[in-house]
Amino acid sequence: MKIAITGKGGVGKTTLAGTLARLMARDGMDVLAIDADPDMNLASALGIENPPQPLTEYKELIDERAGGPDGMFKLNPKVDDVVERFGVVGPDGVRMLVMGTVERGGSGCMCPASSFLRALLRHVVFKESSVVIMDMEAGIEHLGRGTTRGIDLMVVVVEPGARSLETAERIKRLGTELGIGTFAAVVNKVREEDIGVVESRLDELGIPVLGVLPYDISLVKADLEGRAPVEVGGLVVEAIKGIKGKLR
Ligand SMILES: Nc1ncnc2c1ncn2[C@@H]1O[C@H](COP(=O)(O)OP(=O)(O)O)[C@@H](O)[C@H]1O
Numbered sequence: 001m002k003i004a005i006t007g008k009g010g011v012g013k014t015t016l017a018g019t020l021a022r023l024m025a026r027d028g029m030d031v032l033a034i035d036a037d038p039d040m041n042l043a044s045a046l047g048i049e050n051p052p053q054p055l056t057e058y059k060e061l062i063d064e065r066a067g068g069p070d071g072m073f074k075l076n077p078k079v080d081d082v083v084e085r086f087g088v089v090g091p092d093g094v095r096m097l098v099m100g101t102v103e104r105g106g107s108g109c110m111c112p113a114s115s116f117l118r119a120l121l122r123h124v125v126f127k128e129s130s131v132v133i134m135d136m137e138a139g140i141e142h143l144g145r146g147t148t149r150g151i152d153l154m155v156v157v158v159e160p161g162a163r164s165l166e167t168a169e170r171i172k173r174l175g176t177e178l179g180i181g182t183f184a185a186v187v188n189k190v191r192e193e194d195i196g197v198v199e200s201r202l203d204e205l206g207i208p209v210l211g212v213l214p215y216d217i218s219l220v221k222a223d224l225e226g227r228a229p230v231e232v233g234g235l236v237v238e239a240i241k242g243i244k245g246k247l248r
C-alpha cells in the first residue's frame, strides 16, 4: 500500500504520517516512511533521533546520476539503490528517507535534483514491496503522473477552518487531474460540535472521512519531551489506530 499524506501546513500531517508508520510496523509490516515536506520533521514523529541527511544534499551523486551535459538532466536516473544506501532504520523497524528541498522556479525546476527525486518517488511507489507512507507538503503539483498513478490513497488532513478546506479542495482537483483515484480526509483538532459542519463540507467536495482526531494535550507533552507521539500515547494515537484498522 502506498499512502500520501497532504494538507495545509500545521494541520497534523507529520503527526499522522509518523504515528501511522510506527503502528503499522508494530503490526509486523515492512514500512518505508518518506519525508517529502521541505519542513522536514517526520523523523521526530517517528522517534528517530538521528535522521538521514536530506537526499538533495548529495549533490555529487545527483549530478552523477541525473545530470547531463550543458545543464541538461536525465529523465530516468538510477535510483534503485537509494533506499538501501541512504535510508535509516528507526524504532519498530521503520525505514525512513528525507527528500530535502529543490529550488523551484516558476512552473517547477527541470534540473537534475528534481529529476532525481521524481525518479525516486516513482521507484518507491512502483518497485518497493513495503508499505510506503509519504509526508508531503500541500502542493502536489510537482508529483509526476508516473508517480500519482501508483498512489493507492491520498489522505488530506484538514482542521476546521476555511483555509484548510480550500487546500483540501485544491488537492482534490489537482490530484484528480494527476490520476489519483482514492482520496480520504482525516479531520484533526476538532471539537465534537464542529464535526458535522466539516463533514458536510467534505461530503460536498466528494472526500470521504477516514477518521477524526480530537485536540489532544498528549501531543504537546510528546513535543516538549522530544518523544514520538506513539511512545507517549493518548487520544490521537488511539484514533490513528482506528484509522489503521480501516486501511486493511
Ligand atoms: N490533535 C492534535 N492535538 C493537539 N496538537 C496537535 C494535534 N495534531 C497536531 N498537533 C500539533 O500541531 C503541530 C503541527 O502538527 P504537524 O503534525 O507537525 O503538522 P504538519 O505536518 O501538517 O505541519 C505539532 O506541534 C503537533 O504536535
Ligand SMILES: [Mg+2]
Pocket: 013, 014, 015, 037, 039, 041, 135
Ligand atoms: Mg509536517
